[in-house]
Amino acid sequence: MATPSKDYDFSAIEPKWQDYWAQNTTYEARDFVDNPTFYVLDMFPYPSGAGLHIGHPEGYTASDALKRFKKAQGYNVLHPMGWDAFGLPTEQYAIKTGTHPAITTKQNVANFTKQLTDLGFTYDWNREVNTTDPSYFKWTQWIFMQLFKKGLAYVEEKPVWFCPDLGTVLANEEVNMTAEGPRSDRGDFPVERRPIRQWVLRITEYAERLIAGLKDLDWPDSTKRLQENWIGRSEGGEITFDIAGHEAQLTVFTTRPDTLYGATYMVIAPEHPLVAKLTTPEQQAAIAAYQEKAKSKSDLERAELSKEKSGFWTGAYAINPVNGKEIPIWVADYVLMTYGTGAIMAVPAHDTRDFEFAKEFDLEIIQVIDDNDSAEKDAEGGLKEAYTGPGSLINSGEQSGKDSESAKKAVIEQLAADNRGKATVNFKLRDWLFSRQRYWGEPFPIVWVNEADYAKADDSLKSVERPVTCEMDGETWFALALPETELPLELPAVESYTPSPDGQSPLSKAGDWLHVYVDPKTGETSTEAKDDWLRGMRETNTMPQWAGSCWYYLRYIDPKNTDALIDPAKEKYWGTPDLYIGGAEHAVLHLLYARFWHHVLYDLGVVSDPEPFKKLFHQGIILGEDGEKMSKSRGNVVNPDVIIKDYGADALRLYLMFLGPLEAMKPWNTKGIEGIARFLRKVWRLIVAEDGSVHTKIGATDTLDPETARVLHATIKKVTEDYTALGFNTAISQMMICINQLSKAEALPKQAVESFLQLLAPLAPHQAEELWERLGHSSSIALSGWPKHDESKLVQDTVKIIFQVNGKYRGDAELPADVSKDDAIAAAKAHERVQSFVDGKTIKKEIYVPGKIVNIVAI
RNA sequence: GCCUGAGUGGCGGAAUGGUAGACGCUGGGGAUUUAAAAUCCCUUGCCAGUAAUGGCGUGAGGGUUCGAGUCCCUCCUCAGGUACCA
DSSP states (O other), rough: OOOSSSSSOOOOHHHHHHHHHHHHHTOOOOOOOOOOOOEEEEEOOOOOTTOOTTHHHHHHHHHHHHHHHHTTTTTTEEOOOOOOOHHHHHHHHHHHOOOOOHHHHHHHHHHHHHHHHHTTTTOGGGGGGETHHHHHHHHHHHHHHHHHHHHHHEEEEEEEETTTTEEEEEEEEEEETTTEEEETTTTBBBBBBEEEEEEEOOGGGGGGHHHHHHHBOOOOOOHHHHHHHHEEEEEEEEEEOOOOOOOSSEEEEESSSGGGGOOOEEEOOOOTHHHHOOOGGHHHHHHHHHHHHHHHHHHHHHHHHHOOOEEEEEEEEEOOOOTTEEEEEEETTTSSSTTTSSHHHOOGOHHHHHHHHHHOOOOOOOOOOOOOOSSBBBBTSBBHHHHHHHHBOSGGGGGGTHHHHHHHHHHHHHHHHHEEEEEEEEOOOOEOOBSSSOOOOOOOOEOOOOEEHHHSOOGHHHHHHHSOEEEEEEEEEEEEOOOOGGGGGGOOOOOOOOOOSSSSOOOGOOOOHHHHEEOOTTTOOOOOOTOOOOEEEHHHHEEOHHHHHHHHHHTSSSSTSSSSSSSSHHHHHHSSSSSSEGGGTTTHHHHHHHHHHHHHHHTTTSSSSSSSSSSSOOOEEEEOOOOOOOOTTTTTOOOHHHHHHHHHHHHHHHHHHHOOOSSSOOEEOTHHHHHHHHHHHHHHHBBBBBTTTBOOTSOOOOOOOOOHHHHHHHHHHHHHHHHHHHOOOHHHHHHHHHHHHHHHHOOOOHHHHHHHHHTTTTTHHHHHHHHHHHHOSSGGGGGGGOOOOOOHHHOSEEEEEEEETEEEEEEEEEEEETHHHHHHHHHHHHHHHHHHTTTOOOOOEEEEETEEEEEEEEO
């Protein structure tokens, strides 16, 4: 059965072993066996028409190698793969060609599967998932239903980013600010603001837990920080101001209640509901024009346009609750309606933005925190810039003298007694815009009915605590969730995948699907009218691509379950992934959304741990040979298929891992892969003689010479450690050192060579299997276990001791490994060159680092 | 501006506070070959020197230490993220 070839012919060897692993289900994960489990998860790809990018195999090689390593160590390893297949490009292609996205998806998946197989990745394809498969998205819809019933979903008409070219709404995160204005992240088309009916998920209700949960995760620190900043927790207080001559009050959020005495004016956002009420007739025209201007800008644009402060006085005054001071209320767009309460108390002395605004409009600046002379002052002693640091309070009535930290509490307590303030926590995080006006996404399992019908429907179909309503054509509609028996709700066939010009989903044109009758008791639906059934209309929005990727790692554990999202016993057996490998571009969105859903599923009792990804690793980006990001337009894209054809999958896998640390961004270098190819040929020649038989020097002896044994055991040790820590580049270096050493030996015990192959197998599995077979084994190297190093083989009789004088190398000597301090120092002093540097000087100190260094300090 | 990272030969990169440059690529020289591929050997941080050897050297400047690429402080550059978040 062995390939007769005497040469290392990867093009014959690699398919042979890929078939072998598939047929023997070598890497199948088995539920409930006694071995310890190890679940290694890759971020599943979007199966685009372009095929695999070189970035995919980088992370996937690491996980495949780790999987094989863990398997060899006796773990029951789960390493699955699937497809994040809903998405815009497929839909765009459908619009252009009329091909149903499901057909395109199927083709792309087939292509991706082949490419992954060619790379020698042995995923457990029994567990393959596809987000567009109804048996999968049934459960995506089911999760949404739970969110809906828990009151975590609502509908709102919001001005959202709309991209006319893509014909869809985009989330804030999918829009980039550029010099040419706001543009879509995908495709780089211009986008604008439009009010559209949207589903929104209350991720903000989990903000506190999402922050707190980060603490114990083994994630890159930078990623944790990114999520922290994104959620943006700030502690502070809300303070309520009376308005002179008005019933209404204004509540502000501030992180600096301690500076309240320094509040010299207030600012409300142009969109603030009280603007019209507060504006005096004289100011009316100016304010209205300003509001109009602000409306045309978005939050992002406001930030992008010059930071010059603009605004107008409303003509009204607020009353500072601590000292009764009347302060003017301004409207300015540097205050955002979407953060805090949309209103602020301005303390120009201690806030940079307020300071700039006050300077611009000549407003009063009162310093209330002592800067201890650390801030720059003008001739009159006024601040030249805001002092934002801590200090003790001045000009602050009864609070004067306190330090700013304790004053924060004191001021809030003082106000609380009067019901004018309370301590609060504010978040930057906003609720998650969860709908798209697209065809190729999960339909919402929602039917809209009128108010009278809603009253007739069973509570089990409702969000009881927080009914969800929307306005359509001047009527109020109420949302009912479909029962589990109605799932999956599949996509209807449509004639055109193009959204309507007003931005509504293509589903809004699927008449037969759109209009349904609902059984008020069970939620069962029918296209036919029935007695007492409610007449309803299906939701036409679809879910964003994030929906399917929010929970796929759970489905791998129990992919074929038709009765539940996941069997609790299997969930407990496998737990959450032990390692999650994927790009840092998902540091915020995917990883935050998935954590949110997982927390909700935890609350529902579906999973037994609140956090889904305990350990996360980001592989770096591979740049083109020119050191620039790979892109078609640059022409520096490396195609994995071509590399496999020229050098083989093993060489590509090894080289991807040898380029540098897995997490680093590093340039590709086609010349460099030659070195790896050379290494693989060397391994081959060590075992296969010129006539194609096993080399006669293998097994010609039972013992290794001490030096070769030392190198081999050092290699076993280092490779084992490095694989565990994903330090593949240094593991490969060590294996190169080892093969160079083994090649020198005249005779080798068979076992030494086998140990080496076992180390190599995770990264170059095809060649390792082939050579393993040629050494006479009939079963896979995957089942052969993992070598253990023998510490005693690492011990050397003599060690090289470095001699330094004043910290500089001046010589060395081989000394007995157990040489005493005195003997080592004596040996150093006896050394000719050391003497020449010590001569005529006084020895101040002698240091001996056992087994390493003697340092003589002489002046 | 703020938050992360990162700056080491011609290049990718190694170095629990202990000989900086492992391993690989590239370059130079040689062996083998009719020739080529493949393979093998020597060499390859900079400066001086035939050499032995000496001096310099991890973005810059300080500091701690017997000893610093590694720890501390200040600064510079680059990459990624984020931005009027009160």
